[in-house]
Every structure is written in C-alpha cells, then in structure tokens.
Amino acid sequence: MSQQSFLSRLSGPYLVFTHFVILALAGLTLSRLALMLWQWERVQAAGNPAWMLVQGVRADLILLGLLLAIPVLLAPVLAISRWKILWRRFSYVWCLIALTLLIFIELSTPSFLLQYDVRPNRLYIEYLKYPKEVFSTLWHGFRVPLILGTAFTGLLVFLAMRRLRAVATQQGGTSNKKLWLTWPLVVVLVFVCIRSTTQHRPANPALFAITPDAMVNSLIISSGYSVLYAIYSLRHEARSTEMYGKLDEATMLKQALDWPWLKHYQFNNPAQPTWHQQQATVQRDKPLNLVIVLQESMGATFVESLGGVPVTPELESLKQQGLWFEQLYATGTRSVRGIEAVVAGFAPTPAQSTVKLSNSQQNFTTLASVLKAAGFHTQFIYGGEAHFDNMRSYFTGNGFSQIVDINQIKKPKFVASWGASDEDLFDKADAELTRLQQLRQQSGQPFFSLVFTSSNHEPFEFPDGRIDLHEEPKNTVNNAVKYADWAMGQFFKKARQSSYWQDTLFLVVADHDNRVYGSNLIPVEKFRIPGLILGADTKAGTIDTLASQIDLAPTLLSMLGVSSCHPMIGRDLTLDSTSPGRALIQFEQYFALKQPDGLTILKPDGTVVRGTYDEAKKALHLSDLPASRLQYEQALAQVQLPSYLYRETKYKSDHRCDTPVVAP
Structure with missing residues (x-):
C-alpha cells in the first residue's frame, strides 16, 4: 500500500485538512528557522534555540487547531455521503484561504520586524484602517520587499492551490456511521491542539515568552497566531490588565494614589475617586x-x-x-x-x-x-x-x-x-x-x-x-x-x-x-x-x-x-x-513602573520581576530576587487604575469636584 493511499485511508474525509497541516507546519517552521538565523546573535544570547523551535511547533499547532475548529465542527453535517462533493470543495477553499493568509502574513514579517522589532501584532490590524497612508509608506519606504513579498506570496499560493486541488480529488469518503463515531476523536484532537496544556487556563502567546528578549519571544510563535490573538484580545480590552493579576478596588486606589505629590489633594468622593x-x-x-x-x-x-x-x-x-x-x-x-x-x-x-x-x-x-x-x-x-x-x-x-x-x-x-x-x-x-x-x-x-x-x-x-x-x-x-x-x-x-x-x-x-x-x-x-x-x-x-x-x-x-x-x-x-x-511604561504586553531604585515589571503570564537599569550602558539587569508584595501591588495599581477609570466611565469631563483643595 502506498504512503498516499495509507494517508488517504487514515484521514478519510479529513485528507485535505491533513495536507493543510503538513504544509502549514513545514512552512511556518522554515520561516521561523530563517528568522532565527537572521537574528541569530540575539536568539543565541537569549537562550536555547532548539527549545524555541520545539515550542514554535507547539504554538503552530494551536494556530492550526483554531483554523480547523469550524470545519471540523461542521463535519457531521457536511461530510456525510450525500454532501461529499460539497465537502470536498468546502475543505479545499477553506484550507486555501487559510494558507494564503498564513503565507502573506509570514512573508510580511521581516519588514514589520525591521520597523517594530516584533512580529506582526495589533498594529498590523489597526493600520488596515488607513490603506492610503499605509500603502504610500510601503511603496516609498519598502518598495522592494513589497514587490518581492507579493510575488513570492503569489507563487507559493499557486503551488499550494495545485497541491490542495490534487489532494481534494483523492479525498476518501467514509460511511456516515463511521464518520459520526470517529468525529468525537477528531474534535478532541483539535481541542488538545488548541488548549496545548493541562493547566486551568489554555495556552496563549504569554506562555511562549521564555527569554528576556521580547523580539526573540515573538519569533517563537508564528505571525498568524500573533495577529489572530491580537484580534481576539481587542474584544476583551476593557479588562486587559487582569492578565497581570487583580487588586480589590480599595487596595488599587490606595496604592495608585500613594504618591507624595498627591498628598496635597483630597480624594474623598468614592464615586469619582x-x-x-x-x-x-x-x-x-x-x-x-x-x-x-x-x-x-x-x-x-x-x-x-x-x-x-x-x-x-x-x-x-x-x-x-x-x-x-x-x-x-x-x-x-x-x-x-x-x-x-x-x-x-x-x-x-x-x-x-x-x-x-x-x-x-x-x-x-x-x-x-x-x-x-x-x-x-x-x-x-x-x-x-x-x-x-x-x-x-x-x-x-x-x-x-x-x-x-x-x-x-x-x-x-x-x-x-x-x-x-x-x-x-x-x-x-x-x-x-x-x-x-x-x-x-x-x-x-x-x-x-x-x-x-x-x-x-x-x-x-x-x-x-x-x-x-x-x-x-x-x-x-x-x-x-x-x-x-x-x-x-x-x-x-x-x-x-x-x-x-x-x-x-x-x-x-x-x-x-x-x-x-x-x-x-x-x-x-x-x-x-x-x-x-x-x-x-x-x-x-x-x-x-x-x-x-x-x-x-x-x-x-x-x-x-x-x-x-x-x-x-x-x-x-x-x-x-x-x-x-516615577515613569509608567507600556511595552507590548509588559508594563513597567520605573523608579529611582529600579523597575517592577509585570508580565502577561501574571508573574512579576524586578530589574535595575544602567543608564550609561543602556542595559536592563533582571534580579534573581522576587519582587515584594508591596512592589507588585504598587505596579499593578498603576496599570489597573486607568483601566478601571475607563471601564467605569470615571474619567468623563462632566463630573465635578465637591471636595476642597488642601493648601500646599
């Protein structure tokens, strides 16, 4: 029995998806490897490159699981014998569109890295609202990468289209009974890929922030995953600070307002704190x-x-x-x-x-x-x-x-x-x-x-x-x-x-x-x-x-x-x-409270680290000692307060003061 017929028999109505996963994993891994070699000096300095590649495959499986979730959930209805032709066409079109987006975003990554020192993220989505300004910038500042990237995207999409079309014609069928019996196993497999952990929270990009270099961390995941997570995060921005932890309102306000220059004022109105x-x-x-x-x-x-x-x-x-x-x-x-x-x-x-x-x-x-x-x-x-x-x-x-x-x-x-x-x-x-x-x-x-x-x-x-x-x-x-x-x-x-x-x-x-x-x-x-x-x-x-x-x-x-x-x-x-x-610094998903004695840095996985900054050498040295509870609360309060004020509409200009000023 040939390898292809074995794969066809094993995959059944999911053959196109199987080839999509193989092509996507190969492409994303090659892209990651090329980007790591390009940035080798920083990658090598940051940690273990082999482990980064392994974690990269894990992150890719999360992305591919997310992309396949909808068609897999539809399989019991569309993959039955009656709709076999429709299922083939749907599988082919879905996977081709997904591959096209993955290829395009991945090929645009080097130019984005040069500009922002990180993989495509939320900025990538935000700038789509302004095509005139963005295209003008690309044409005048990144003309060669734009032309080459578009051409290479077209070539790769053409090759993928030919491959997926050929596979779609060979996609095997299965009895409706067998489809319904095996479908739960496929759903579990996709779910395992998406969750990628047995912890109480599913994996997210913060899980792959395993080095002290934010750019290197971004290379571990794929650009498609970075952009998709950015889109997801936009829906939950009102409570975005909760990735760092959460203080009760009284503690948050006490710590956020505990600065010498605010002692001159009274904040006695709980409704407008x-x-x-x-x-x-x-x-x-x-x-x-x-x-x-x-x-x-x-x-x-x-x-x-x-x-x-x-x-x-x-x-x-x-x-x-x-x-x-x-x-x-x-x-x-x-x-x-x-x-x-x-x-x-x-x-x-x-x-x-x-x-x-x-x-x-x-x-x-x-x-x-x-x-x-x-x-x-x-x-x-x-x-x-x-x-x-x-x-x-x-x-x-x-x-x-x-x-x-x-x-x-x-x-x-x-x-x-x-x-x-x-x-x-x-x-x-x-x-x-x-x-x-x-x-x-x-x-x-x-x-x-x-x-x-x-x-x-x-x-x-x-x-x-x-x-x-x-x-x-x-x-x-x-x-x-x-x-x-x-x-x-x-x-x-x-x-x-x-x-x-x-x-x-x-x-x-x-x-x-x-x-x-x-x-x-x-x-x-x-x-x-x-x-x-x-x-x-x-x-x-x-x-x-x-x-x-x-x-x-x-x-x-x-x-x-x-x-x-x-x-x-x-x-x-x-x-x-x-x-x-003090200075308040938001960098990607990291928040830092900078004070003369050092920095308290909140990380998106809920952990906190202390660091000192050498102004002359422009070097940040992270401490091996954990931050104290007081340092953590003080930093968290600074970033939680504005989120609270926005969410609860307590920064609206139609409010009035009803407490007197304390003379300096």
Whole structure:
C-alpha cells in the first residue's frame, strides 16, 4: 500500500485538512528557522534555540487547531455521503484561504520586524484602517520587499492551490456511521491542539515568552497566531490588565494614589475617586495661551545631550531658554499613546489607547476640555488628514473646537506620504496663532493649540535644500529628524518676534521614540524623550527628577495660571519637583513602573520581576530576587487604575469636584 493511499485511508474525509497541516507546519517552521538565523546573535544570547523551535511547533499547532475548529465542527453535517462533493470543495477553499493568509502574513514579517522589532501584532490590524497612508509608506519606504513579498506570496499560493486541488480529488469518503463515531476523536484532537496544556487556563502567546528578549519571544510563535490573538484580545480590552493579576478596588486606589505629590489633594468622593481640585501655583490676572508641539518620534535617540545622535541642534539651542526635562519618559510606542498621555494625562494600559476606544470618544477629560471650560479657544493643527488614528473623532468629542489639517493648508511647499511638510505645518500654525492672538486682544479669550508634526515618519520624505544632510542617502531617519528639528527652529524664530510670544506657554515634547527595539525585556532607553517648556515668563532651568508624560498636563495648568477640577493624577512639577519620581511604561504586553531604585515589571503570564537599569550602558539587569508584595501591588495599581477609570466611565469631563483643595 502506498504512503498516499495509507494517508488517504487514515484521514478519510479529513485528507485535505491533513495536507493543510503538513504544509502549514513545514512552512511556518522554515520561516521561523530563517528568522532565527537572521537574528541569530540575539536568539543565541537569549537562550536555547532548539527549545524555541520545539515550542514554535507547539504554538503552530494551536494556530492550526483554531483554523480547523469550524470545519471540523461542521463535519457531521457536511461530510456525510450525500454532501461529499460539497465537502470536498468546502475543505479545499477553506484550507486555501487559510494558507494564503498564513503565507502573506509570514512573508510580511521581516519588514514589520525591521520597523517594530516584533512580529506582526495589533498594529498590523489597526493600520488596515488607513490603506492610503499605509500603502504610500510601503511603496516609498519598502518598495522592494513589497514587490518581492507579493510575488513570492503569489507563487507559493499557486503551488499550494495545485497541491490542495490534487489532494481534494483523492479525498476518501467514509460511511456516515463511521464518520459520526470517529468525529468525537477528531474534535478532541483539535481541542488538545488548541488548549496545548493541562493547566486551568489554555495556552496563549504569554506562555511562549521564555527569554528576556521580547523580539526573540515573538519569533517563537508564528505571525498568524500573533495577529489572530491580537484580534481576539481587542474584544476583551476593557479588562486587559487582569492578565497581570487583580487588586480589590480599595487596595488599587490606595496604592495608585500613594504618591507624595498627591498628598496635597483630597480624594474623598468614592464615586469619582481621582477627581480633585488643582490650585494653580502661579497666580495670573489673565491665563497664558498654551501651544503644545508634539514631535513625531523625536525621542532621546536623536538628542545629543540625552546620549543620542546629534541631529537636533535647534532643540539643543532652545533648551537653554526654557525649562528642560532631563529624565522624561514616554508611556508607550505609538502616537495615540503619546496623545493620550500628554493631552489627557491618562496612564497607559495593555489595551488600545483611549484615542481609539469607544467609551472615550465623548466627554473624556483632556487638557482641551479643561481649558475650554475655563474659556479657552481650543484647536488641533496637523499636516496630514486628521481622521488618521481616529484623532478627529477623539479631539472633536473631547474639547477641541477647531480642527486644522492638510485640507486647510493652502499651496503647501512639499507634500509627503503623511501630509504637508513640517515647515508647511508650522507656517500654518504661526498664521493660526497670530489670528487667535488678535482675537485675544479684542475679546480677552486665551487659546490652546496642539500642533502635531509628521515629517519624521517612514518613509522620511522632506524637501531638498533645507539642511546639511547628516548622512547619505537622503531619506533616513536621522536626516528626517534633522529636518523636523530645523522646521521647528524656524517656527520658534518667528514666534519670538510674534505678538503672541509674551502671552503664550509652549511645550515641545516627543510622542514616542522612533523604532522601539532592543534585546532588553523592555528597551527602557527607547522610552526616554525630550521635553521643554518655554515662552512667556518661563525661566531657564532643569527638572532633574524622573517624570512621565502624564505629569505634563498638571504642570502646564499651574504654569498657565488655571485652577481646575479634573481626574488627572500626574504630578504638578511646579508644586513638587524634588520627590523621587516615577515613569509608567507600556511595552507590548509588559508594563513597567520605573523608579529611582529600579523597575517592577509585570508580565502577561501574571508573574512579576524586578530589574535595575544602567543608564550609561543602556542595559536592563533582571534580579534573581522576587519582587515584594508591596512592589507588585504598587505596579499593578498603576496599570489597573486607568483601566478601571475607563471601564467605569470615571474619567468623563462632566463630573465635578465637591471636595476642597488642601493648601500646599
């Protein structure tokens, strides 16, 4: 008896599925092996490569079990003798579609790894909403991989189609009685593959996080499994922090609010546990205007005085004129995470940023909602299309009165894949601020403008003749950052001569760093960002304490001279700039509470580790000693609180404070 006839007899009506599993396992294993060889230095440093390959096959069986669950469950109805032809066609089409998706996602993995230092994940799904921007980026920045990947996908799908079609014609049948008797065994086999463990919880990607390098951990599973789990996780984001453990509400609130800078306030309303009255430390007859320049991806990597590449000379010059943050950290790795932290003072969670979540699209507290209630005109200025990343919806629903995007920028000098260049953006911003200052002089109304740049974004397009290139070729991240810095410098030269300068407080801050990657479990160095407050009567100085993006909003409110009621628990650094600070870091599914004495890191499998960070060597050293219960609770409270506030709608801007402020 030939091997094929034996396989046909053994598989019966499941022959196409059997071949699908063989082809998929072979392809995914070869892909994993190729990726590990490509990243061999980090793979070898992280652990046992052979064990990683074994665990990879285990993860692949989970994915294949999930893909086969539906057709196997339908088998007692469709695989009976009466529907034999229909079952063959259904099996063939189902497996071909599944293989096509697996091949496409797997072949797109190298480019995604280069950009994000991890396999395709939730970002892969989110960006599908913006085909214009994504395709433009791929075409201009990854043209060769895109063409080769598409061609190779087509070739492999063609070969798979021929193989599966041939197998479908040979698929054996079986009596209805035998089908119904053997079907429970097949279901159990698929169930065992999906669960992959006898523990009380089924296996998930966290089970395969077996090394201290997040990128290497991502290689163990397949890209298809990573994307499928991301889709599944989107449905459970409201309680996403429960992967780390769970504190009761009283303990969570006690630990989350136990910071020296919050001792100045009273939180006595159980229904609105973080709402409080913040008394501005600076008293003004009229509040200042506020302009936030949110710099796309301009992290510490590009700031010489912070240990980076010397491509931000304008920023280095400006820091001598304002209040400079020496140890400021971003909360995440996406623009929407930076917007959430800077504009809303909202701490990070493993879920999507609140910029995209449904319960935060209206009446969610932001600087704009607080300042609008204080009589400010509020606006958002962006060189691209404001709908990207759901920004228009989020901003218009949460306090921003005016949206200015590329559609209002007339005759831009240069338009790139992501919109008008930064110099066009800043020219428009200068015109808008001049107009609003004239209105202020007439009516007394102050304004808040959020200016969001985009030139420092893959594929790094910017106009010629503006800067002396840092390196060749032209379209590199270092050159794009240098151009973005130049455009910002030109803006501030204009602003200093403007009518609005003396009445305006400016914040320059990065949303996140470019390409957050590294061999550390959490690449801490890639979360450090520049921050600078200048303008009006700001005195030059340095804030040396550890700080987070969520500390900026309360600090700005005080410096503006605006006393307000809000739920933001960031630190007003004008009130307390000496207490040891903290940074909140969300990296993939890891959360870290960084303090001067070390980091407490929560892992998605519910475990917690302690680590110390060597700033000079940019190295994270994990401790062999376990974290204490107090350290665990303190870290868990910081990430559980924002999830709780969002889920229970306790960050809504229609709440009011009913407790007095305690004088500092």
